Amino acid sequence: MSSEPIQVKLMPNGPVRMLSGSFEIEMSDGTKLTKNAPFSLCRCGNSKNKPFCDGTHKTCGFQA
Numbered sequence: 001m002s003s004e005p006i007q008v009k010l011m012p013n014g015p016v017r018m019l020s021g022s023f024e025i026e027m028s029d030g031t032k033l034t035k036n037a038p039f040s041l042c043r044c045g046n047s048k049n050k051p052f053c054d055g056t057h058k059t060c061g062f063q064a
Helices: none
Strands: 007-010 016-020 022-026 032-036 039-041
Touching: none
Parallel strands: none
Antiparallel strands: 007 016, 016 039, 022 032
16 A cells, blocks of 8 residues: 555545545455545445446435
């Protein structure tokens, strides 16, 4: 993992946007992924690519 500072932005009515840093994400099956920013995490719960955002919040009416 990088020592680069982590920067996160909550997008209005959208995903959690990881702007910088290195992240380890543990999936529900226990698989661990290492991701480097930028990427977005779903907040609406309707993404077909969970935990990552696929843009579904734009069509499902998600409001934060």
